[in-house]
Each structure stands twice: as structure tokens, then as C-alpha cells.
Amino acid sequence: MTRLGVFAAGLAVVFGGAYAVGVTQEEDLPRRYADYTATGDQEEPAHGGHAHEETGETAASVPGGLQISQDGYRLRPETTTLEPGERHDFAFHVVGPDGKPVTAYQVAHEKRLHLIVAPRDLGGFQHLHPELASDGTWTTPLTLPEPGTYRVYADFAPEGGPALTLGADLTAPGDFDPDPFPTTSRTSTVDGYTVTLQGEMNPGQPSPLSLAVTKDGEKVDPEPYLGAQGHLVMLRAGDLAYLHVHPMTGLIFMAQAPREGGAYRLFFDFNHGGAVRTASFTLEG
Numbered sequence: 001m002t003r004l005g006v007f008a009a010g011l012a013v014v015f016g017g018a019y020a021v022g023v024t025q026e027e028d029l030p031r032r033y034a035d036y037t038a039t040g041d042q043e044e045p046a047h048g049g050h051a052h053e054e055t056g057e058t059a060a061s062v063p064g065g066l067q068i069s070q071d072g073y074r075l076r077p078e079t080t081t082l083e084p085g086e087r088h089d090f091a092f093h094v095v096g097p098d099g100k101p102v103t104a105y106q107v108a109h110e111k112r113l114h115l116i117v118a119p120r121d122l123g124g125f126q127h128l129h130p131e132l133a134s135d136g137t138w139t140t141p142l143t144l145p146e147p148g149t150y151r152v153y154a155d156f157a158p159e160g161g162p163a164l165t166l167g168a169d170l171t172a173p174g175d176f177d178p179d180p181f182p183t184t185s186r187t188s189t190v191d192g193y194t195v196t197l198q199g200e201m202n203p204g205q206p207s208p209l210s211l212a213v214t215k216d217g218e219k220v221d222p223e224p225y226l227g228a229q230g231h232l233v234m235l236r237a238g239d240l241a242y243l244h245v246h247p248m249t250g251l252i253f254m255a256q257a258p259r260e261g262g263a264y265r266l267f268f269d270f271n272h273g274g275a276v277r278t279a280s281f282t283l284e285g
């Protein structure tokens with residue numbers, strides 16, 4: 001065993017107790033995050049927080065976005081194959097425990113449902129807000145820019161039900177040339193804005209992350225977007241698990257880092273100068 005290996009083994013023993021505590025506390029995490037947001041500027045509950053609290057559902061140990069159905073709810077896209085580069089009206093339902101499309105939703109971050117679409121190589125990101133028809137059909141314009149396999153995530157809480165992130169795969173037929181997963185990067189440039197990310201992913205622990213936006217060397221304060229100063233989504237490399245990140249105050253977010261560690265792609269939506277832009281980062285931890 002190398003000297004580093006011995007050191008790591010020692011750490012594992014020392015922290016063994018802490019991990020054991022972490023297991024029992026994990027179920028309380030969504031509630032505690034909901035409390036954070038309730039005491040801050042946010043009137044609205046964080047994604048995934050409130051409904052767990054109301055129903056006692058505890059899905060915290062398994063990240064969201066990995067399943068097409070959970071807790072009696074199922075994501076049902078009307079089509080899963082879309083020609084690349086063409087704008088489609090993408091329609092889907094959330095089917096409830098009674099087998100019928102869900103028509104009533106709770107509002108979180110100003111919307112009843114957030115739809116995230118990302119290619120499986122995580123070389124892109126779309127954050128959409130579909131329209132809900134009275135029969136429970138959700139529809140949004142959607143273009144899959146290039147051939148490949150994409151993950152679509154519906155982040156929502158039915159009225160009286162748990163907060164869920166259900167995921168499904170979409171396919172854009174054609175020759176697929178995957179990008180390598182981006183190496184660790186804490187600076188992102190988009191449309192002349194430079195966004196920097198500070199903070200670490202601390203496995204198994206709440207991990208505060210903060211962002212700073214500048215343009216032409218001057219600090220920029222993003223305008224409100226979805227009830228906060230920005231919106232941060234984190235997807236895990238390898239399985240594209242969707243990890244909840246909760247706005248705290250200003251440009252500080254609290255990530256719920258899995259105990260096992262991993263690499264993550266982060267997408268930060270911010271609103272400035274009349275447009276929403278997305279900065280992206282890679283973190284490991």
C-alpha cells in the first residue's frame with residue numbers, strides 16, 4: 001500500500017462515524033433545505049423540498065432523474081425520436097397513480113414544471129417551461145441540435161404529491177460523435193459574460209457553491225429569474241443523475257453532494273440584459 005493509501009485508509013476509519021451519522025440524517029436533508037429557503041429571500045419552496053416535507057416521502061438517497069417512473073407517477077413522452085436540427089412540438093404527460101394524466105401541480109421557482117434537456121455527453125443544456133393544457137398535456141417547442149441520445153428531465157410536484165424528477169431518453173438519429181467529458185473548469189464565458197464558480201463538492205455533505213458574473217471586467221448583478229438570482233442544475237457524469245441544488249441567497253447555492261463522490265457538470269442560468277444565458281462548469285468531488 002502506498003503512503004497515500006495508508007493515509008486514506010486512516011481517514012476512512014476516522015470518518016466512519018461521521019458517515020454513519022450521515023445515513024440517519026440524510027432523510028432530513030430536503031426538509032432542512034426547505035427551511036433554509038423559507039427563512040431567506042425565497043418565498044417559494046426549493047425544488048424537491050416541500051413535497052417531501054408534506055408527504056414524508058424520502059427519495060434523498062437516490063438522485064433524481066434516473067427513473068421514468070417513481071412513487072406511482074410516470075413520465076410519458078408522446079414521441080422519443082426527433083429529427084436533429086428540426087424544431088418539434090414536444091408533447092408529454094405525467095401519468096398519476098390513477099392512470100390518468102396529472103392536471104394539477106404545485107408551483108416551484110415560479111413554474112409548475114421545469115423541463116431540462118441535455119445530450120448524454122453533457123455537451124449542451126436546455127431549460128424549458130412547457131405549457132400545460134387542461135387535459136394534462138404538456139407541450140414545448142424543442143430542437144435537438146445534433147444527432148445523439150438526449151436525457152429529458154421533468155422536475156415537478158403534483159398537487160398533493162411528492163416532488164419528483166423523472167427522466168427519459170430521446171433520440172436524434174444520425175452519426176453521433178460524442179464530446180469527451182469536459183475536464184474540471186470553474187470559469188465559463190458566454191456572450192461576453194465571464195462566470196466563475198467557487199466552492200467544493202464535499203461528498204455526502206451540503207456543499208455551498210457561489211457564482212460571480214462579470215462583463216468587461218465589471219461585476220454584474222443578474223436580474224431575478226425564477227424567483228432567485230439564477231438557477232443551477234447539476235448532472236452527474238456517467239449516469240446523468242439530476243442533483244438538486246437549492247438557491248440560498250444571492251448567488252450562493254447549496255448542492256447535495258452524493259456520498260460516493262463523482263464528476264459533475266453544472267449549468268447556471270442567469271438573466272441579464274433581457275436574455276437568459278447558461279454558463280457551464282465541471283466539478284469533481
Ligand SMILES: [Cu+2]
Nearest residue numbers: 111114115128
Ligand atoms: Cu425551470
